[in-house]
Amino acid sequence: KSSRSKPKEVGSKQLPIYQHKTKLTQAVKDSTFLVVTGETGSGKTTQLPQYLYEAGFCKDGRIGITQPRRVAAITVAQRVAQEMQCTVGREVGYQVRFDDCTSEDTVVKYMTDGCLLREILADPGLSQYSVVILDEVHERSLNTDILLGLLKKIFSDPAKASKRRHFPVKVVVMSATLETDKLSAFLDNCPVFAIPGRTFPVTCTFGTAVGPKDLESTGYVREVVKVALDIHTSERAGDILVFLTGQSEIERACDLLYEKAETIDYQYDVQDQTVDGILILPLYGSMPTDQQRQIFQPPPPGIRKCVVATNIAATSLTINGIKYIVDSGFVKQLNHNSRVGMDVLEVVPISKSEAQQRAGRAGRTSAGKCFRIYTKEFWEKCMPEYTIPEIQRTSLTAVVLTLKCLGVHDVIRFPYLDCPEERFILEALKQLYQFDAIDRSGKVTQLGELMVEFPLHPGLTRALLKAASLGCQDLLLPVAAMLSVENIFIRPGHPEKQKEADKKHKALAAKTGSMNDFATLLSVFQLCKSSDRPSAWCKDNWIHWRALKSAFSVENQLQEILLRLQQKKDFPVETFSGNKSELFRQCLCTGYFTNVARRSVGKVFCTMDGHGSMVHIHPSSSLFDQETELNWVIFHDVLVTSRVYIRTVCPIRYEWVKDLLPKLHEVDVYELSSVARE
Ligand code: ADP
Ligand code: MG
Numbered sequence: 001k002s003s004r005s006k007p008k009e010v011g012s013k014q015l016p017i018y019q020h021k022t023k024l025t026q027a028v029k030d031s032t033f034l035v036v037t038g039e040t041g042s043g044k045t046t047q048l049p050q051y052l053y054e055a056g057f058c059k060d061g062r063i064g065i066t067q068p069r070r071v072a073a074i075t076v077a078q079r080v081a082q083e084m085q086c087t088v089g090r091e092v093g094y095q096v097r098f099d100d101c102t103s104e105d106t107v108v109k110y111m112t113d114g115c116l117l118r119e120i121l122a123d124p125g126l127s128q129y130s131v132v133i134l135d136e137v138h139e140r141s142l143n144t145d146i147l148l149g150l151l152k153k154i155f156s157d158p159a160k161a162s163k164r165r166h167f168p169v170k171v172v173v174m175s176a177t178l179e180t181d182k183l184s185a186f187l188d189n190c191p192v193f194a195i196p197g198r199t200f201p202v203t204c205t206f207g208t209a210v211g212p213k214d215l216e217s218t219g220y221v222r223e224v225v226k227v228a229l230d231i232h233t234s235e236r237a238g239d240i241l242v243f244l245t246g247q248s249e250i251e252r253a254c255d256l257l258y259e260k261a262e263t264i265d266y267q268y269d270v271q272d273q274t275v276d277g278i279l280i281l282p283l284y285g286s287m288p289t290d291q292q293r294q295i296f297q298p299p300p301p302g303i304r305k306c307v308v309a310t311n312i313a314a315t316s317l318t319i320n321g322i323k324y325i326v327d328s329g330f331v332k333q334l335n336h337n338s339r340v341g342m343d344v345l346e347v348v349p350i351s352k353s354e355a356q357q358r359a360g361r362a363g364r365t366s367a368g369k370c371f372r373i374y375t376k377e378f379w380e381k382c383m384p385e386y387t388i389p390e391i392q393r394t395s396l397t398a399v400v401l402t403l404k405c406l407g408v409h410d411v412i413r414f415p416y417l418d419c420p421e422e423r424f425i426l427e428a429l430k431q432l433y434q435f436d437a438i439d440r441s442g443k444v445t446q447l448g449e450l451m452v453e454f455p456l457h458p459g460l461t462r463a464l465l466k467a468a469s470l471g472c473q474d475l476l477l478p479v480a481a482m483l484s485v486e487n488i489f490i491r492p493g494h495p496e497k498q499k500e501a502d503k504k505h506k507a508l509a510a511k512t513g514s515m516n517d518f519a520t521l522l523s524v525f526q527l528c529k530s531s532d533r534p535s536a537w538c539k540d541n542w543i544h545w546r547a548l549k550s551a552f553s554v555e556n557q558l559q560e561i562l563l564r565l566q567q568k569k570d571f572p573v574e575t576f577s578g579n580k581s582e583l584f585r586q587c588l589c590t591g592y593f594t595n596v597a598r599r600s601v602g603k604v605f606c607t608m609d610g611h612g613s614m615v616h617i618h619p620s621s622s623l624f625d626q627e628t629e630l631n632w633v634i635f636h637d638v639l640v641t642s643r644v645y646i647r648t649v650c651p652i653r654y655e656w657v658k659d660l661l662p663k664l665h666e667v668d669v670y671e672l673s674s675v676a677r678e
Contacts, residue, residue, distance in 0.1 A: 012043065012046075012047070012083070015042060015043035015047060016038065016039070016042040016043060016195055016196065016197045016198070017038065017042050017043035017044060017047045017048070017195050018043065018047070020193075020195055021047075021051050023193075024036070024048065024051065024193055024195075025051050025052065025055045027191060027193045028052060028057075028131070028170050028172060029055075029170075030191070031190055031191055032155055032158070032168065032169070032170065032171060032190070033152075033155075033171050033172075033173070033187040033188060033190035034170070034171070034172050034173070034190055034191055034192075034193060035172075035173050035174075035175065035180050035183045035184050035187065035190060035191070035192045035193070036048065036172055036173070036174045036175075036192075036193045036194075036195070037174070037175050037176065037177075037180050037192065037193075037194050037195065038176070038194065038195030038196075038197055039176065039195075039197035039199055039360075039364075040176045040314075040315045040318055040357070040360070040361070040364075041197075041318035041364050042195050042197045043195075044135070044174050044176075044195070045065070045067075045072075045076055045135055045136075045174070046076060046079055046080050046083065048133065048172070048174070049063050049065055049080065049108045049131075049133065050080065050083065050084060050108070052131055053084075053107060053108055057130050057131050057170070058107040058108070058130065059130075060130050060166075060167050061127070061128050061129050061130035061131075061167070062106065062107050062108070062109050062128055062129050062130065062131075063107065063108050063109065063129070063130065063131040063133065064109050064111060064116060064126075064129045064131070064132050064133065065108070065109070065110050065111070065133040065135050066110075066111055066112065066113040066115075066116050066132075066133065066134050066135055066144065066147065067110060067111070067112055067113070067135055067136060067316065068112070068113055068136050068139045068141035068143070068144055068316070069112070069136075069285065069312055069316050070096040070097065070099075070112050070285065071284075071285050071287070071292065071312060071316075071317075072136070072312065072316035072317060073094045073095075073096050073110045073111055073112050074094050074096060074099075074101075074110075074289055074292075075289070075292055075293075075317060076094075076110055076317075077092055077093060077094035077101070077110040078289070078293070079296075080092050080108060080110070081093075084108075088101055089101045089102060089103055089106070090103060090105045090106065091105055091106060091107055091108060092106065092107075092108045092109075092110075093106035093108075093109050093110070094109065094110040094111060095109065095110075095111040095112075095115045096111065096112045096115065097112060097114060097115065097455050097484075098455070098484070098550070098553065098554045098557055099553075112143070113134070113141060113143035113144045113147055114143045114455065116132070116143075116147060117143050117146060117147060117150075117402060118455065120147075120150060120154075120406065121402060121405060121406060121452065124154065124164060124406060125154070125161070125163075125164025125165045126154075126165075126169065127164065127165050127166070129169060130167065130169065130170065131169070131170045131171075131172065132151065132169060132170070132171050132172070133171075133172040133173075133174060134147055134148065134151070134171070134172070134173045134174065135174045136174070136175070136176070136315060136316060137173050137174060137175040137183065138175040138176050138177045138179060138315070139315065139316075140387070140389035140390060140391070140417075140418075141390050142390040142391050142394060142396075142399060143399070145389060145390070145391045145416065145417055145418070146391070146399050146402070146403070148173070148186065148187075148417055149414055149415040149416055149417070150406070150408075151171050152186065152187060152188075152415050153408075153414075153415060155169055155171055156188055171187075173187065176315050176357075177353070177357070180192045180194070182417070183417075186415075186417050199360060199363050199364065200363040200364070200365070200366050200367045200368065201363060201367050201368075202325075202359045202360060202362045202363040202367070202368045202369065202370050203367075203368075203369050203370070204359050204369075204370040204372060205369075205370070205371055205372065206372050206374065206375055206376045206379065207223070207227070207371065207372055207373040207374060207375065208375060209223035209373045209374065210223070210328075210329055210373055210374035210375065210378055211374070211375045211377055211378050212375075212377055212378055212381045212382050214378075215349070215382065220328050220329070220330065220373055221244065221249055221252055221253050221256070221328075222256070223373045224242055224244065224253060224326050224328050224373055225253055225256045225257055225260065227326050227371050227373055228240055228242055228257065228306055228326050229257070229260055229261065229264075231324050231326070231369075231371065232261070232264070232275070232278055232304055232306070233264060235323075235324060235369070236273050236323075237273045237275055237304065237323075238304070238321070238322070238323025238324060238368070239299070239304060239305040239306065239307070239319070239321045239322050239323060239324070240304065240305070240306040240307070240322070240323075240324045240325075240326065241306075241307050241309060241313055241319065241322045241324070241325050241326070241361055241362070242306065242307065242308045242309065242325075242326040242328075243309060243310075243311065243313070243314070243325070243326065243327050243328055243358055244308060244309070244310065244328050244330075245310060245311075245328070245330050245331055245332040245347050246284065246310060246332045246347075247284045247285075247286065247310075247486075248491070250282045250283075250284050250308050250309070250310065251282060253308050254280050254281075254282050254308055257278075257280045257306065257308070258280060261277075261278050261280070264278075274302050275302060275303075275304050276302040276303060277302065277303045277304070278303065278304050278305075278306055279299045279300075279303050279304070279305045279306065280306050280308065281294060281295055281305065281306070281307050281308070282307075282308050282309070283295050283307055283308065283309035283310070283312065283313060283317075284309065284310045284312070285310065285312065286486040286547075288546065295307055295317075295319055296319060296320070298320070298321060299321075305321065307319055307322075310331075310332070311331050311332075311350075311354075313361065314354065314357050314358050314361065315357060318361075318364070319361075320364070320365070321365075322361055322362055322364065322368070323362055323366065323368045323369070324362060324368065324369050324370075324371070325358055325359055325361055325362045325368070325369070325370040325371065326371050326373065327350075327355060327358050327359065327370060327371065327372045327373065327374075328373060328374075329349055329350060329355070329372060329373065329374040329378065329383070330347050330348065330349060330350065331347070331348060331349075331350045331354070332345055332346070332347050332348075333345070333346055333347075333348050333393075334346075334390070334393075334394050335348070335393050335394065336393055336394055336395060336424065337638075337640060342395070342595075342609075342638055343394050343395045344637075344638050344639070344640050345639070346640055349378070349382045349383045349384075350383060350387070351383055351384045351385060351386050351387040352379065352383050352384070352385050352386075353385065353386050353387065354387055355372070355379070355383065358370070389417075389418050391416065391418065391420045392418060392420050392421065392424075395424070395427070395428065395431075396420060396424050396425060396427070396428040397427075397428040397431045397432060397458050398457070398458055399428070400425065400428040400429060400432060401432055401437055401438075401444070401448060401451065401452050401458065402452060404432075404438060404442075404443075404444045404448070405444055405448070405449065405452045409442065409443075411425055411428075411429070412425055429442065431458065431594065432448065432458065433663075434593075434594060434663050434664065435447075435451070435458050435459065435462045435591070436448070436462070437451050437452075437458060437462075446570060446572075447462075447465065447572070450465055450565050450571070451465065453561055453564075453565060454558065454561060456480055456484065456558075458591075459591040459592055459594060459595070460480050460483060460591055461480075461591070462590055462591035463476055463480075463587050463588050463589075463590050463591030463592065464476045464477065464480050464558070464562075464591070465572070466574075466587045466590040466591070467587040468562055468566065468571075469571075469572040469573055469574045470574055470575070470576045470583065470587065471573075472576075472583055472584070472587065473559075473562060475522060475583070475584045475587065476584075476587055476588075477555050477558050477559055477562070478521070478522050478525035478526065478551070478555055479518050479521050479522050479525075479588075480554075480555075480558055481525070481551040481552070481554040481555035481558060482521040482522075482524070482525055482551050483521070483636060483648070484551070484554050485547045485548075485550040485551045485554060486544070486547050486550075487544070487547065488521075488524065488543055488544050488547045488548055488551065489501075489505055489542065489543065489544075489620070490542040490543065490544055491620075492542075500542070501542035504540075504541045504542045505541075505542060505622075506622065508520060508523065508524055508527075508541060509622035510622075511523055511527075515622050515623050515626055515651065516585070516622070516623075516649075516650045516651065517621050517622055517623070517636075517647075517648045517649050517650060518584070518585075518588055518636075518648065518650045519584065519650070520622060521648070522584075524541075524543060524548070525548070525551060525552075525555070528543065528548055529552065534548070582653075582656075585650060585651075585652055585656070586656050588634060588650060588652075589634060589652055589656045589657050589660065590660070592634040592635070592636070592650075593634070593657045593660035593661060593663070593664070594609055594664065595607075595609070595634050595635050595636070595646075596608040596609070596632065596633070596634055596652075596657055596661065597615055597632075597633050597634075597635065597646060598631065598632050598633075599627065599628075599630055599631055599632075599633075600614070602627070602628070603616060603617070603627040603628065604616065605617070605627075605633065605646070608661060608664070609664055610664060610665060613644055614644065615635075615638070615643075615644045615645065615646045616643050616644065616645050616646070617633075617645070617646060617649055618639060618645035618646060618647040618649075620647060621646075621647060621648070621649045623649050623651070630651050631651075631654075632651065632652050632653065632654050632657070633646075633649050633650060633651050633652060634649070634650050634652055634657075635647065635648060635649045635650070636648035636649075
């Protein structure tokens with residue numbers, strides 16, 4: 001790593017950060033902790049690691065930069081590799097869950113915050129890093145918040161830190177928006193380096209389409225398309241950035257845009273400037289990376305670019321040339337839903353600060369305009385001032401297990417930048433106890449030590465480990481993999497095509513001989529894997545080939561983790577005494593007994609976790625419309641729209657969960673945290 005000659009001067013000289021290169025590098029040298037802020041697009045993410053590389057920070061170790069979003073980690077690494085004229089995976093690489101693109105040569109490593117958290121588990125001193133940069137801290141993702149507390153704990157005391165490392169570490173925390181005083185105070189009053197940046201005024205207008213009564217409507221997609229086309233046909237040259245909430249919505253908006261844009265007559269000029277066409281580009285998390293690259297390229301002369309994106313374009317990725325914003329006012333967020341008692345992906349109004357951030361994307365290089373499709377009243381009544389940090393609104397089960405495995409027993413008094421509510425911590429402890437990951441005194445069990453190794457939901461891991469102990473991991477590994485990638489079933493949206501797709505999917509489910517969505521996942525995995533022409537097979541069956549390919553790779557990686565753990569002598573081994581054909585479903589029950597529902601009347605089910613929520617089987621399930629034949633079921637997740645739906649469902653027998661269900665109520669949660677409270 002250290003044998004490389006001094007690198008050539010790197011990076012883009014036009015960016016605001018460039019003028020501060022020397023001072024910034026010096027500031028990193030001068031203290032253990034440093035907070036860096038600057039407008040989005042000023043060059044923090046792509047340039048600072050290069051400056052530090054150039055200044056010799058990679059002599060002893062790597063520079064690691066975390067991102068809350070996997071697309072950002074990948075895209076930025078590709079960009080920086082290009083600027084440093086190397087191949088991704090060599091000097092510059094990235095690592096995201098289930099995709100490691102680094103090598104021995106990698107000195108600048110972009111990764112998700114979740115990956116760095118796992119690295120701390122294996123190496124608490126992070127001894128391979130000379131610099132650790134937490135980026136996008138203002139996003140307040142759960143893992144980044146936990147990392148902040150951990151890095152503070154590990155590196156605050158140089159004497160303690162030096163026991164774990166041969167050379168000192170530098171920790172840089174980067175944030176686009178203010179909160180810098182709070183961050184600096186949290187990190188032992190460390191210095192703050194603010195990159196002065198220039199922004200131009202953005203005129204914002206409110207619309208009429210979405211008011212306080214439209215919280216659950218999705219009619220905003222049409223409105224967003226209409227506004228974008230209005231801009232296209234009446235505003236001066238300049239690119240458009242549209243904010244929506246997720247893949248299917250974005251694809252629908254792009255289809256509508258294509259359709260309508262075809263009918264535009266370009267015989268006139270737009271305010272004396274010629275615009276001859278529009279280039280419509282989607283941007284969302286699970287998009288193929290070669291398509292993502294196109295987003296950053298300037299459009300051909302006379303063509304207006306229109307990017308339809310998720311919130312990722314708000315701060316993580318900066319697209320040059322944007323002059324117009326269309327803001328839907330909504331975002332997809334993982335929230336703990338107290339009505340259902342679990343984490344649920346929901347479409348919710350953005351916060352006012354988020355709306356300002358979105359608008360700001362139009363004023364990076366000249367004055368811009370932001371068109372909000374919602375009313376002023378919606379802004380005042382429905383949008384909170386700030387976004388609540390993820391740590392205060394989602395399940396902490398996986399994170400608490402990680403902390404416990406790192407020896408942080410007092411998870412209540414851990415240094416949190418913003419404390420989660422105590423009941424969320426207690427809920428996490430309770431779940432871990434139910435999964436046998438911790439014992440009654442709150443100590444991590446042998447099983448818990450194994451569970452933490454898997455980057456999966458603890459329940460799924462529990463089921464997988466059960467199967468492994470019975471020697472039937474081949475049944476669960478593919479299922480775990482399939483549930484870890486994006487949805488594999490294509491939903492074309494178009495009514496005729498949808499019918500065709502539904503028919504194929506039903507046939508696949510029927511092949512398993514048992515109406516059970518988990519079994520269908522397993523069967524699709526196996527059928528495709530054994531097919532001679534897997535991509536053709538997928539096309540024929542309306543299955544996403546790309547998603548399935550990822551599932552194959554994920555399955556391999558999970559298998560590797562499992563094989564490594566099975567070599568330990570204390571890996572549990574059990575024998576199965578029941579009916580062989582029920583083995584699969586019984587394994588699932590070990591991890592999903594927290595998600596049990598029993599049919600109450602008609603097609604309505606009632607959850608058994610103490611919340612007693614009324615739920616329906618989602619239409620995408622093979623058990624949809626078979627409800628009256630069912631009694632007990634387990635399910636993978638919950639979708640809340642106008643109804644509460646359970647998805648990926650499997651019928652079970654009461655006997656299989658009979659002994660497990662009392663666990664949901666037996667334990668006094670305060671007892672679990674008693675260790676922490678002493
Ligand atoms: P910050 O982290 O301060 O928000 P970045 O380092 O992400 O800023 O971006 C700096 C500049 O680099 C922006 O002008 C952005 O458009 C450009 N940039 C970033 N990624 C790419 C890419 N993949 N292709 C082209 N330009 C890019
Ligand atoms: Mg950035």
